Amino acid sequence: MFNNIGPLRKETKQKVLAAAKTLNYHPNTIAQNFARGKSNNIGVIVPYLQKVNLISTFYFSELLSGIGSKLGELGYGLLLLFQSPDAPKDYVQLFLSQRVDGCIILGLKDTPGEVEALEKLHQLSLPYCVVNQTFSGHFFHTLDANHVDGSLQAVSHLLKKGFEQVIFLNGPAEFSNSRDRLKGYKEAFAKNGRVSYNLELVFQGNYSRKSGYQAVASIAPLLSDIKAIFAANDRMAIGLMQGLREQGYHAGEDYALVGYDDSELAKTTTPSLSTVKVPLFEMGELAAEKVLQKIPQTKAKEIPELLPVTFIERESSQIKLDQLSGI
Amino acid sequence: MFNNIGPLRKETKQKVLAAAKTLNYHPNTIAQNFARGKSNNIGVIVPYLQKVNLISTFYFSELLSGIGSKLGELGYGLLLLFQSPDAPKDYVQLFLSQRVDGCIILGLKDTPGEVEALEKLHQLSLPYCVVNQTFSGHFFHTLDANHVDGSLQAVSHLLKKGFEQVIFLNGPAEFSNSRDRLKGYKEAFAKNGRVSYNLELVFQGNYSRKSGYQAVASIAPLLSDIKAIFAANDRMAIGLMQGLREQGYHAGEDYALVGYDDSELAKTTTPSLSTVKVPLFEMGELAAEKVLQKIPQTKAKEIPELLPVTFIERESSQIKLDQLSGI
C-alpha cells in the first residue's frame, strides 16, 4: 500500500495518509527491513588507528560526507564500522549476519591478508567497493583517483620551472597510491624531455608529518644540488618544510616544494603549499552509487574507476631555478 | 538459548555451537532486532555543512572515533546521520521509526529551533546526548568540556607573562562554547589581580580561518599597545596569524598568541601555536556511555557533564612583555 503496489486512486491514498497522520502512525523501520530481508544500511569500514592518523582526518571527513550525502539521498543508512588493525579481517561476516546490504572499505593496504579478505567478498559477489586503493593482479571493485596523473602534473610543474631533478618523498609501497605516484614521477621526466629520473632521489616516509620531518636527515644534504621536492602528501611535505627550515632552507625561497591532497594544512602553512587536489567528496558519492548498484534489483549506471585530480599552485613552489642565487 | 537464558549444561552448549558451525549458521541481526523490538544502533547526528567546515574536521574525527570505539565495545552500531542545515529539525522522527535506540547530537547551536527540537526529545524521555553545547535555562542531557576553565588557563598564561590586557577573538554567542570562553576570559583578569578586562578588546569571528584573517582589520591597529591575543579556536588564530604577518607582526616575536582546540594545525604552523587541548576522543566515549545508559534496562553509572581541558604552551606565546622592544 505504502509501497505503490498496484494501481491506486488518488483520493484513496489521501484518505489513508490522513488516517495515518491522525493515528500518529509511523512505519517501523525494523519491521520493514525484516520483512524485506535487508538492513537498508551500507557499512563504511574505516581503519581504527587510535591517535595515529596515518591518513588524514581531512581525507576521511570528505569521503564520509560524500558517501553519507549520496546514501541519504538514495534512502540508505550509513553504518560506520571501525576496523581495529589487529583483528582478523572478515568483511563477509557483516553480510552473513545481515547487518549491512553492502560495504565501502576505506584506508586499505595491498597486503596478503587484505587481498584474501577481499577475495572472499568478491567470490560471493557481495556488494562492496574499495576506495583509493587498487590491487595488482586482482580485479576487485575499486574507485580511485588518477594519482599517476596527479604525480605527473606535480612533477611536471617543477620540471617546467627549470629544475633538472626532483627529490621525491613517497609513501609505503603497500598503498597503490604510492606506486601510482612513483609511476607519475617517472613519466614526468620522459614527457618533459629529461634524460632520466634518478631513483636515488626517491625516499620513503609513511605519510605522517613526523616521517616527513625525519626525512630531512636524508634530504637536506642533497639540497645544495637539487632545489625541487615533491612529497606524496601534504603532511609529509609540511614535516619536511619544518625540518628544512631548521636547517636554514626556506620553501618557496631556497627550494620549491609540492605536496599532495590539498588538505586544509596546505592553505595554512607559511608559505602556502602547492599541491594536488583530489575530489574526495565526489569519490565518496560515487563509491556509494557503485555499491548500491551491486545490490541485486538495482539499476546500473556506468561509474568510472578513476577520477581526475588537479594541480594547485601556491607559494611553496613559486620560484624558478634561475631565480635561485647560486650557493 | 544463545542469549544465556535458563541454566545450561556446558556440553549441551558445546554441541549446539558445534552444530551451528557445521551448518554455517549465523544469527540474523535483522530478525534479532525485530524480535527484540530495537534497532541496536545509536544515531550520531552531524551537521552537514557542504565544504564549509565551520567546526573542524579534526573535531569530528576525534569525537566519532571515541563514540564508535565505545559503541562497538558495548555491542551497538553507529548510524551516521547528516543533518542538512535547512531541513526542519526533528530528532523524534528517528525514534518513531525505530531507526535508532538513542542518538548523540554534535555541532548544535543554541537557537530556538534547536531548543524546541530538543525539548520534544526530552519530554518523551528518549535517550539522547548533546555534545559540546549547553543551553541556558534548560536541563538537557549534555556533555561538554570545561571551556570556562580552558579560557581561564589560556588568558592567565598571557597575563602571567606580564601583559596588562588581552585581545580576544571569540566565536558566535549561539555556541555556549563561546559564552563559556568569554566567562573564562573575564575570570582570568579577576584571578590575576588585574583592574579589569576591557570589552572593547573582544571581537567576534565565526570559528573559520577566514574570519580570523578578516579580524586583522580590527585587531592590527591595536597591536601597537596590546601585545597579547587569545583566539577561541586554532583556525581563527591561524587566520589571524597569517593576516598579521602581512602587516609585519610576527607571532611569538611581536606579539603573543594563544589558540584553542589543539588541532593538528596547531603543530604545523610557524611558529607552532600555544593552545588548549580538549579531550575529544574521551568525550566521544563518554557520550556513548551516557546515551546507552538512558536506554531502559541499562544499568547506570555516574558520568560527568564537564570534562577537564589542558593548556599547551608552544612557540606562539613564548615571549614576555619585557622582551618586547618598545615600538
Added chain:
DNA sequence: ATTTACTATGTACGCGCGTTCATTATCCTA
C-alpha cells in the same frame, strides 16, 4: 522408593510489515 527441587529440552506464539492471492467494486465496450 518417593518426593522435592532443579535442570534440560521442546513447543507455540507473536513482533509489524511485505507480499501474494482471492474477492468485490467500478468502468468501459459491444
Added chain:
DNA sequence: TAGGATAATGAACGCGCGTACATAGTAAAT
C-alpha cells in the same frame, strides 16, 4: 444490459528470532 477488463479492498501467510510456558529428565533429600 451483459460481458469482460481494470481498480480497489480484504484476508492470510511468513520472514527468523525471542520469550514464555509446558514437559521431560536428573539429582539430591527424605
